[in-house]
Amino acid sequence: MDFEKIVNPIVKDIPPSGIRKFFDLANQMEGVISLGVGEPDFATPWTIREAAIYSIEKGKTFYTANQGLLELRKEICKYQKRRFDLDYKPEQCIVTVGGSEGIDLAFRTIINPGDEVILLQPSYVAYTPGVALAGGVVRNIILTEENEFKLTPELLKEAINEKTKAILLNYPSNPTGGFMTKEDYEKLVPIFKESGIMIITDEIYAELSYEHKFCSIASFDEIKDQVILVSGFSKAYAMTGWRLGYVLANEYLVKMMKKIHQYVIMSAPTCAQYGAIEAMRHCDEEIEKMRQAYLARRNFLVKTFNEMGLKTFTPQGAFYVFPCIKSTGLTSEQFCEELLNDQLVACVPGSAFGEAGEGYIRVSYAYSLEELKAATQKIRKFLEKKGVK
Ligand SMILES: Cc1ncc(COP(=O)(O)O)c(C=O)c1O
Incomplete structure (x- = not known):
């Protein structure tokens, strides 16, 4: 069967998700800290x-x-x-x-x-x-x-x-x-x-x-x-x-x-x-508690990334930060791949969200503060190796 001919061209032309591609890589490795997923770490109330x-x-x-x-x-x-x-x-x-x-x-x-x-x-x-x-x-x-x-x-x-x-x-x-x-x-x-x-x-x-x-x-x-x-x-x-x-x-x-x-x-x-x-x-109270937790994590990440030399806009909602990695001279895919291989930390390349995301990475803070602290220490080491302040 020539399945290429059978499949609707619109479906054929949809590129694979930039997030999936990257996480398939991360899943093959052991001990990875992932900051990739846009899913709350809390169980449902x-x-x-x-x-x-x-x-x-x-x-x-x-x-x-x-x-x-x-x-x-x-x-x-x-x-x-x-x-x-x-x-x-x-x-x-x-x-x-x-x-x-x-x-x-x-x-x-x-x-x-x-x-x-x-x-x-x-x-x-x-x-x-x-x-x-x-x-x-x-x-x-x-x-x-x-x-x-x-x-x-x-x-x-x-x-x-x-x-x-x-x-x-x-x-x-x-x-x-x-x-x-x-x-x-x-x-x-x-x-x-x-x-x-x-x-x-x-x-x-x-x-x-x-x-x-x-x-x-x-x-x-x-x-x-x-x-x-x-x-x-x-x-x-x-x-x-x-x-x-x-x-x-x-x-x-x-x-x-x-x-x-x-x-x-x-x-x-x-x-x-x-x-x-x-x-x-x-x-209402349960979701307010979660919102407060996300807010504390956001504040931690924005401060830490900016201190590390990755300029980071302060997000006003949701649970993602979007640090700019242009100062490293790497593309967002290169940055994420090298970070994963070097420090076992997984983030999502900004380019997964369209060309306008190039030069950025997406870091989810639907993770505990402990995980975020461990991951950012590793990112700091990676940046030091790269010669970023
Ligand atoms: C902006 C946005 N819209 C919609 C969705 C899908 O959410 P749902 O789980 O309700 O289908 C997501 C999930 O990541 C999202 O980030």
């Missing part, structure tokens, strides 16, 4: 686990409604109102298999072949392939450290043209930790309004905001109907393995997304949905 176990004990082991349990959708709407002052009705909510499915649903529901989707680079690795798989074309906006990785009105205006269908925003950002305040967004709202483009906002790290109060682009009434808000439980609630997220949007759009979801997925995992109801009702 016990009360959430207990609620899910109880649902199974009670025999709640069937599919739920396609759109998700009404009780959960009501809780999500209450939570978004309470935490972020957003008004949504349960009919405007669909429960998905992680934020990942939410992003895919958004792309597949609105992209026509050839439509352009604006992505902000460096960006989370799943967006570019997601747009391609939906038949869209990516137009990149390059964000820079000088602008604190923010989207500016100038950059936005320049990128929009008659083919633009949507833009994807991800603040707080993976991988940079960039953040948009209410004032930052206020400058963009008239441009969004005038252009009429759709805004997919991936707010998976909303709760992990440090200096400023989180502001959703959906909080601007004049463009709210243009917004597809994607969020979930993986990061703030330490629930990556539960595979649960949600989308909030205009009711008609949710109906359309539901068509894809009901035929491809049926419904999100039932016990995870019961756990999530508990998460929304009773876990």
Whole structure:
């Protein structure tokens, strides 16, 4: 069989993940300290686990409604109102298999072949392939450290043209930790309004905001109907393995997304949905404790990397730092490979997040302070050998 001919060329052309490639290397070695994974090191709060176990004990082991349990959708709407002052009705909510499915649903529901989707680079690795798989074309906006990785009105205006269908925003950002305040967004709202483009906002790290109060682009009434808000439980609630997220949007759009979801997925995992109801009702304190722990780790890493001579922007959210390694004269892949071979520490090359990430590495602080201290001591040794201050 000539499988090369059988496979859809769009799928064939998707490059392997730059993160995976690197971690396959790291996995073959013993004693590696990895700072690579974007996954909380905390176990899910016990009360959430207990609620899910109880649902199974009670025999709640069937599919739920396609759109998700009404009780959960009501809780999500209450939570978004309470935490972020957003008004949504349960009919405007669909429960998905992680934020990942939410992003895919958004792309597949609105992209026509050839439509352009604006992505902000460096960006989370799943967006570019997601747009391609939906038949869209990516137009990149390059964000820079000088602008604190923010989207500016100038950059936005320049990128929009008659083919633009949507833009994807991800603040707080993976991988940079960039953040948009209410004032930052206020400058963009008239441009969004005038252009009429759709805004997919991936707010998976909303709760992990440090200096400023989180502001959703959906909080601007004049463009709210243009917004597809994607969020979930993986990061703030330490629930990556539960595979649960949600989308909030205009009711008609949710109906359309539901068509894809009901035929491809049926419904999100039932016990995870019961756990999530508990998460929304009773876990504000637990997630605040985790946020505080991430903040302490962030402060440690930013200070340590800057002291070592790797200029590091202070991320305002999520759990990654993005040190600049240009002073070493190495490419980000060379840096990570040499660091791994020399000191058994694994970080992710910035280039895995698009060309705009070249010259940087991504270091996750979803690891204990002890691990971060051990790893940074090794990175210091590596830099000393390289002659960096
Ligand atoms: C920016 C961003 N969006 C979405 C996801 C996917 O999250 P989920 O586990 O909810 O599918 C991730 C996971 O790393 C992420 O970093």
